[in-house]
Amino acid sequence: MIQSFAQTTRQAAAIILGTKFWIVVLSIAMLCAFSGPFGTFEKLDLTSRLIYWVSIAVVTGMAGVWVSMLTIELDFKLPLTLVVSCIFGFFVTGFVALLQSVVEGRLVEFHMLGILFMFCFPTSIVILVVANHFMHPIANHLSEEIDGRPKLFDRLENGADVGALFSLSACDHYVEVSTNLGDALILARLADAISECSSIPGEQIHRSHWVALAAIEKLDVSRQKPQVTLKSGRTFPISRARIKSLKLAMERDGRTLGKKPKVS
Numbered sequence: 730m731i732q733s734f735a736q737t738t739r740q741a742a743a744i745i746l747g748t749k750f751w752i753v754v755l756s757i758a759m760l761c762a763f764s765g766p767f768g769t770f771e772k773l774d775l776t777s778r779l780i781y782w783v784s785i786a787v788v789t790g791m792a793g794v795w796v797s798m799l800t801i802e803l804d805f806k807l808p809l810t811l812v813v814s815c816i817f818g819f820f821v822t823g824f825v826a827l828l829q830s831v832v833e834g835r836l837v838e839f840h841m842l843g844i845l846f847m848f849c850f851p852t853s854i855v856i857l858v859v860a861n862h863f864m865h866p867i868a869n870h871l872s873e874e875i876d877g878r879p880k881l882f883d884r885l886e887n888g889a890d891v892g893a894l895f896s897l898s899a900c901d902h903y904v905e906v907s908t909n910l911g912d913a914l915i916l917a918r919l920a921d922a923i924s925e926c927s928s929i930p931g932e933q934i935h936r937s938h939w940v941a942l943a944a945i946e947k948l949d950v951s952r953q954k955p956q957v958t959l960k961s962g963r964t965f966p967i968s969r970a971r972i973k974s975l976k977l978a979m980e981r982d983g984r985t986l987g988k989k990p991k992v993s
Contacts, residue, residue, distance in 0.1 A: 734799070741795040750790065758786035767848070773832065784828060789821050818850035825849065879926035881906065884915045894929055895961055897922050897939040907961070932978045934967045942978055 744750055761782040762775065769778050796817050800809075822845045826837040837845070882888035887910055895907040899919040906913050906922070915922070923931075923939050931941040934957060947958040948967075955967040957975070967975065 737795060737799045741791075741798045744794050744798070745791055750794070754786045754790040755783070757790075758783040761786070777832065781828060781832060785825060788824055792820060793817065815850060818846060821849040822846045879928055881915075881922055881925035884917070884925075885913050893944070894926060894931075894941050895944040895959055896941065896963065896965065897926070898965075899937040907963070930978070930981075932971070932975050934965060934971050934975055936968065938965045940965060945979060948975065948979065 758779070759782075761769075762778040764770070765773070765778055769781060773781060796813060800813055822842060825845055826842055830836050879894065881894075882891050885891060885906060885908070891908045891910055893909040895909070896905075897919060898905040898907070900914065902916060903914045904917045904919055904922040906915060919933075919937065919939065923933060929941055930943065931939055933939045940957060940959065944959045944961065945957055946960045949956055949958070950967070950972055955969060955972060956964045957967055958964045
């Protein structure tokens with residue numbers, strides 16, 4: 730759990746430090762400051778409204794990103810996401826109430842907290858559900874970018890100790906993952922497994938197989954059924970339509986590693 734919180738914090742920080750986050754947050758804050766919703770136009774001057782809405786947008790935006798990334802990291806389904814949205818709604822309500830108390834110079838009356846929550850809770854649901862939908866691919870990419878290891882390894886029992894990924898093969902509803910520690914089956918689609926190891930140079934050579942370029946020992950296209958041989962000794966068939974793209978990928982990989990795999 731501690732590792733999940735740490736991972737969530739690193740991913741959320743990467744998003745919050747990005748330009749897009751500040752463009753969205755400040756745009757919302759400016760819109761609210763000039764339109765003055767919820768009575769702020771009558772109660773506050775422009776400068777005060779700017780401070781008020783920028784504070785709300787920045788704090789709730791940061792908290793919303795963190796909570797959203799946590800629900801993705803822990804793979805929460807919709808019912809549990811709604812519960813988290815409710816908790817997030819209480820946080821937003823408390824922060825808005827505190828800010829109003831500072832602005833008005835007196836504590837917000839207790840019955841007003843319920844009214845504030847009625848506004849904050851639906852907004853929290855929308856923020857987290859929509860954010861989860863759009864942040865899944867971002868979260869996977871950031872996980873690899875920050876840790877330097879594929880998200881796919883988190884699915885493996887000994888994923889933390891994996892040193893090299895060799896191949897992925899579709900097996901009915903499962904994917905066989907071959908690494909330096911052996912083979913393992915995970916419940917996933919091949920396309921999803923490939924996307925979760927995008928940081929590793931590789932190529933899908935067949936509708937059922939993907940191989941890491943660093944694991945290739947030999948590419949044989951002279952035979953009736955082309956195949957690739959890995960350094961582990963395993964061989965896989967290659968679709969003829971994919972031979973050209975594989976050769977190009979191997980050449981690029983050869984320049985990167987300083988060693989060209991053998992092609993016959």
